Amino acid sequence: MRFLALALAAIISAVCPAAAAPQEVPFRLVDNMILLPIEVNGRPATGRLDTGGGLSLIHPTFSGELGLVAEGSVIAGGASSKTRQHIMVSAVEVKLGSLVRKSAPLMVISLNWMAPDA
Numbered sequence: 232m233r234f235l236a237l238a239l240a241a242i243i244s245a246v247c248p249a250a251a252a253p254q255e256v257p258f259r260l261v262d263n264m265i266l267l268p269i270e271v272n273g274r275p276a277t278g279r280l281d282t283g284g285g286l287s288l289i290h291p292t293f294s295g296e297l298g299l300v301a302e303g304s305v306i307a308g309g310a311s312s313k314t315r316q317h318i319m320v321s322a323v324e325v326k327l328g329s330l331v332r333k334s335a336p337l338m339v340i341s342l343n344w345m346a347p348d349a
Contacts (some may be wrong), residue, residue, distance in 0.1 A: 271326075
């Protein structure tokens with residue numbers, strides 16, 4: 232599964248200096264999800280824009296296909312009180328149109344529950 236959840240603030244702030252010209256980026260709206268054509272380390276993928284996320288996520292299978300190596304871990308949780316330890320990887324280049332983020336830190340986590348139906 233080549234799917235990556237992109238934290239809006241993490242991607243935009245890292246690749247867009249304050250004085251940068253506006254960028255037009257194609258997207259698809261599926262089940263109220265904004266899906267973006269991206270590249271991760273040169274491989275095509277689909278990014279799901281998460282406007283409230285503080286960290287970008289990558290599916291374990293895709294991370295393995297890219298040969299990404301664990302570089303630490305983080306304890307994270309969601310709306311419930313449960314937390315879990317997740318692997319972090321960072322030797323990643325993420326491209327969104329002409330925008331490029333090098334050494335993007337990503338949390339490795341299963342994203343099957345948020346894959347689009349279409």
